[in-house]
Amino acid sequence: MKTQFNIGNLEFSKPIVQGGMGIGISLSKLAGYVSKFGGLGVVSAVEMGSNYPNYQKNPKAANRQAMEDHFKRAKEISGNRPIGINIMVALTQYEQLVKDAVQTGYDIVFAGAGLPLTLPELTRDSLTKIAPIISSKRVAKLILKHWWRHYEVAPDAIVLEGPLAGGHLGFKPEDLVPERLAQQALPSLIPGVLEEIKPYEDLVGRQIPLIAGGGITSATDVRDTLEAGADAAQIGSRFVATKECDASPVFKEALVKAKQSDIEIIVSPAGLPGRAIHNHFLEEVKAGLRHPVNCPINCIKSCDFKTAPYCIALALIAGKQGDLENGYVFSGANAYKITEITTVEALIDELTKELSH
Template sequence: MNLPKLKIGNLIAKVPIVQGGMGVGVSLSNLAGTVAKNGGIGVISGVEIGFNEPDYFSNKKGSNIRALKKHIKKAKEISQDGIIGVNLMTVLNNFEELVKESIKSKIDIIFSGAGLPLNLPKFTKDSNTKIAPIVSSGKAAKIICKNWDRKYNVIPDAIVVEGPKAGGHLGFKKSDLDLEENILINIVNSVLESIKPFEKKYNKSIPIIAGGGIYSGEDIAKLIQSGASGVQIGTRFVATNECDASNEFKEQIIKSTKNDIKLIKSPVGMIGRAVNNNFLEEVSLESRHPKGCISNCLKPCKPNKAPYCIADALINAQKGNLKDGFAFAGANAYKVNEITSVKSLIDELISDTNKYLKNN
């Protein structure tokens, strides 16, 4: 068995690797376009994407729409007809506007998590844009399929299954992270089971893309053997020349040790995984005080109660100011010890996966 291609409707990725959407500004057009050029699916993060626009603070809405359009166009140019996606969290205050602009810009696929994107098909029904919800359980996958089937007569074009070893915000309670049922392969199996009735009804298979803590070819091979059609990888793409984050951000990843990878409590009330640093230590000691909300980006955020502004912290980190920010990272980030090219990383992952598949 060789590594299969990833088919999502009429989209065919030569390499079954989806580069995770990482915000703020970690995966923009340069990284997404290069991943797509090398056969994978490149994903732009839509969260506060306009942060580099000159009028971001005075015209946040307009700057985010303008930047999204700009990055989709640039990524498509870099990709040379590769597949480009955008990651739009349902909890974004400007979620619907970004969805509409993505479709207008002819994005290939919208990935959406951080909540259940129950109304997503309303916007994509007359377009060629594919839709892929991000879930962390079979139950969530079933709810989305049932809702989309009943209201819109469609089912997902693909589903991303994110396990508890992912970086960024996690779709789990802290107490549930180590449960056997939440091992990534077990969640994949649960999702595969939950979608069977919908696949049968529509006579269409829903490819499952598994993500969260994936590091090696062996990890990829085991998930493909378990029934996944592809994988989502985020952190390993941070340590590439083409990643849109600053060198200082990348160095936080490659210099991290196992003990540096910590669970944190986000100001929006969710747990997340990040590389510990002085900023996060100060937050845990409650010696950090927010200067105010800079972007009104997430629906659950209560700025008057937040220990810091997460948009401000992530923008600072993206630009290299880690004294006032931090880097989200997956559980295996400490294994990454050098910066490489996207092409070299993808070639290595393909080679290692094929070796494992042939020997097992």
Template sequence: MKIPKLKIGDLVANMPIVQGGMGVGVSLSNLASAVANCGGIGVISAVEPGFNLDDYYKDKFKANMEGLTYHIRKAKELAPDGIIGVNIMTVLTNFEEMVKLSVKEKVDIIFAGAGMPMKLPALVKGSLTKIAPIVSSGKVAKLICKQWDRKHNYIPDAIVVEGPEAGGHLGFSPEQLEHREDFALTDLVKEVLEAIKPFEEKYNKTIPVIAGGGLYSAEDISEVLKAGASGVQMATRFVATEECDAAIEFKESYVNATEDDVYIIKSPVGLPGRAIYNKFVSDVYENGKPKGIKCVNCIKTCNPKETLYCIADALIQAQRGNLDKGFAFAGAKVHKIKEITSVKNIFEELKEGLSKIEE
């Protein structure tokens, strides 16, 4: 098949691939710039990007603002001609500040999930930064478009629809995840396309739909493109790469994972999440809250008195390779990853695979 370019307004990605945002510290400037240099859209995660700075525990807000500024500038420096985005979870306590900072630093696009970013258009007003909400259904896509249209006279520049096979936080109930075959990504794409049609007609503007969740191969990409998606979001696939910002032990947990190791957790964020089962996960859910964990006040929806563990701390420990004190989120196809490779090799493999698929 002829590989389509992904067009989001005046942004044009030569490969229709968006690298999913992965926190804490899994997708920062190194990974994002590598993806952008290969023709995709590289994405920095805005979840605790200052975790490695000396003053993180003294002034978390300042450290995270400095961390995000550094990684946006570094990614742009490493990929001067590439497209760089930032993924900002709506439930972050500093969501608005992170959006304003990203706009100030002239990021190309902001992806916002884990909640409905109803104020987002007002926060980017007057800038060239594109905005793309992340949704799990046509119903949510319609609701966001309706609110943005009514309150801001604006519609999304793109929409990401994440299916139930994604890694990290999921927009599905545990019951729905048990029957995830009922929520096929191709069906969700069609559902979102139908939901946004009236808004596209009203504004005489195409809203590209980007599909993600459990995509691994060229065949997976082809299937959702044929269903009407303009592009795909892939995250898990880019973790076991030389350029990924996580520790080697984190990457090796992906290479060593089997299909049976994938586990649905109840996250302190208030959403279910897909992770790789390990001793930390086992201990937390069987023995309760670990000792000595400090709350870093990262999530609006988290109640430190009730939660089993601090998710920021667990993800920071995992990013550093301390998997006895944390865990790795991963998508449903993580077991297909067998080696650590390069971002370039993945792009070449997917390009070659897509070129061999019939239209």
């Protein structure tokens, strides 16, 4: 089994992609070190400048500056290796963020939490590669068909996120109950997506690598994912529990201490189900005690503060900073298997140890 993979002319010595995690969980430090040690590091574009002094007065300007700063830092840390950026389609500033990422020089844009139907138009005539994040064979077919019909463009890569992923999920709540999850193991979803990709590989005369993730925590999970046909494994939660992760120590410890019974499905103000670690803040949300009084950030297209259960941006910023009275921690379904905080280098070595050359 090959241990390296390519996205066009971008080469990676390890078949590991670090999932983009907002707000402020995967920034330049985590992404830079993942790329340094052979994987693909990915920053999250969601409110990147939330810790900048001018953020409350001018969040757009702070986020724009942070996008450039974190790109530069990640490139320095990684030794100028490829750096990706994850931009949620659900964001109010989605189109502008993609254009800014291209202008800044990010090597690849990952777009999910909605259908990135116009992504080829937003990145036209640039060197930035594009990868939609999908949850099923059906969504893969829809995006591939739309991009080809409207732009004669095929993705540079595709990310398949299964139902065990953390954060926002592209599944209906009824698909996230235990009995349905048992029928949707990540390796079983891969062949169907590969079927949809193959005709477009023939059309463009190049490989369209498939990156698959959601619940991957061990070297065996990585091996099983690659043996099922994926070119790389995407991993989020395990990278949170690293010294290089940009989150606060309190946030990381919440993940390490979580039991299986603590991990739950919540309804996000983004209109999507999400997976998070249960805490007092989420209990207050369920009791209707966290309604926002205004919309200070206007981050998500579908969020109306008058009906939203809470402000997700403020909750995730608080969580990242370790204030779990006013925020919470997104996590994958298997985060309870994480028992310690390690380093990015040691984690990548551990995750790839079952792959033979």
